[in-house]
Amino acid sequence: MGSTQGRRPPVMADVAKEAGVSHQTVSRVLNEHPNVRSETRARVQEAIDKLGYRRNLVARALVTKHSRTLGVVSFDTTLYGPASTVYGIEQAARAAGYFVSIVSLKSIDKLGVNDALDYLTDQGVDGIVVVAPQRSAAQALAELPFGVPTVAVEGGEAGEASVVCVDQVEGGRLATEHLLSLGHETVWQIRGPSDWLEAEGRVAGWRAALKQAGRPAPEPLTGDWSPRSGYEAGRSLASMKDVTAVFVANDQMALGVLRAFTEQGVRVPDQVSVVGFDDIPESEFFSPPLTTIRQDFGAVGRHSIEVLLRQIEGQGSHERERLVVPPSLIPRASTARR
């Protein structure tokens, strides 16, 4: 119908002709410029509707230098934590009118992070969120490409970038103090890999709480966050008679620990109390339901977008921000008074 020939999608000029105005006026309508007569505006809108016009965002991005796309770099989005964080990021970004382009890393080396950063800046993203829980990833942020605003999630001291994170130290402290308050002499720990900042933070909080209470800190066992590694550490712990309380650095490993204890006939919480970390949806239904530390991943994702947008929109003032989200204790049935 009309003069629009072929199947080529209509462009601004087509709308302009249809409405009997210049393409610039169409642009003004689209961008809600105030100086357009409301009658003209209506006529243009009508033409837009009639032709089914949609503005070409690529052309727009070329001239405005803003793609309204944010990049997200994350490690293994299959895991609950990263997945929830990325979800929060995506929701917040879209609510703010931004697209989200994602890169999931399988390995976490500096090279991989740098590649991902380059890749995204090539695409012309307006800003980047790096979910970088490993020390190596965080270090990669120290040398940013050029002027692309960046926010690190769980990024420790991430060089130039702003940081949004959960207070891991506080989480470790909460878990440990909870166990001590139940009358346990001391608290053992199954920690995460040493490359992970979160693991370090949780160890620090645990150590601090023990020290404050004047209790000895046993040598922590180390897992790799997987249920299997928790299972193996749990088997070691089961054979040690003086263990009455264990702080496991994440819920998945805690599941492995519960499994090992069950197999070895160690009753939880009667003989040993166990606290996890993360509060994954499953942990409420472990046997027994797991006392754990909740991290509000959604809040972390939302905050990271807030910080990033502030940085993008407030051009000059790029003061580094550091936003810390508090964790909370979720008491359930895996812990009991000694």
Place this chain on the structure above:
Amino acid sequence: MGSTQGRRPPVMADVAKEAGVSHQTVSRVLNEHPNVRSETRARVQEAIDKLGYRRNLVARALVTKHSRTLGVVSFDTTLYGPASTVYGIEQAARAAGYFVSIVSLKSIDKLGVNDALDYLTDQGVDGIVVVAPQRSAAQALAELPFGVPTVAVEGGEAGEASVVCVDQVEGGRLATEHLLSLGHETVWQIRGPSDWLEAEGRVAGWRAALKQAGRPAPEPLTGDWSPRSGYEAGRSLASMKDVTAVFVANDQMALGVLRAFTEQGVRVPDQVSVVGFDDIPESEFFSPPLTTIRQDFGAVGRHSIEVLLRQIEGQGSHERERLVVPPSLIPRASTARR
């Protein structure tokens, strides 16, 4: 340094001047056009390196009409299944040189899916993968926007779009036959929400297997995939004395069932055998370790990209494809001979 003034990133013309050639020759080098003298090529490459030039993909996309970006629409990427699928998609897409722009839906209505589709086509994606396990989402695909190639994952009969999915019926059958082969008289089921195609498929497979064995099919209980709903269904089942085998439509609900049975003193697998579905990383460490049906989400993601790229690159021939990935039984300790 050199003649490049200010902090403005270099463009093709800058490289051209530096190398003493025309910008078109630079373009040729970048696009690996054969007709460039190798000496010239080297000189251009040198200039590129010297200036740290990176080509502007937005400008490129404007003229080529290809953004090399794929859109992914998914429901709740917090869940293990969607998260793994999206991960597989992202890996495969990036390996093929495509960016991935993601939209996570919180609600699954047709409107939401259509909005997401519009949103992504506005951005100028070259193709879209919709992870649409619900009937309503699949229906939304029936009315596609315009010429954007689309692939549905778990999309049943998704109108025009190609489909990649796991054979849910086969999965339901595998689970049921496994239990029957262990000597159970019949198999109960806790199914997923009726809006989900996957839930329907699993019910169909279960029913088919029972029918083939000439056994009665009890009325299935319905959950919403969450551990809690499994827990509640499990409590009902625990009170029924003739239940010896239960097929639970996903692992999370199976966890809830195990929890309920444990509380009620029903021993698994001595009194009741339980089979789950998905093989999430945790299920090997449930108490007892869960027999389940594994879905290869990674393969689904990879295949969906293969199909999509075939559709994008082979312009005219848009024959609908349908690719089915087989599930497999993972026998563990939650099932035993009657």
Place this chain on the structure above:
DNA sequence: ACCCAGAATGTTAACGCTAACAGAGCCGAG
């Protein structure tokens, strides 16, 4: 009646790239 500010619109020029064509140089066949 006149002028001027401001509103409303139009015209032109980028943005940074690739496509299409044009031209220069070179080789071997006739």
Place this chain on the structure above:
DNA sequence: CTCGGCTCTGTTAGCGTTAACATTCTGGGT
């Protein structure tokens, strides 16, 4: 030695939008 046909390179013209400037049209103050 001339011509056709290669290879290599340059020139020009868009892609569809917004920005900047130019122009026309109002309406009120003098």
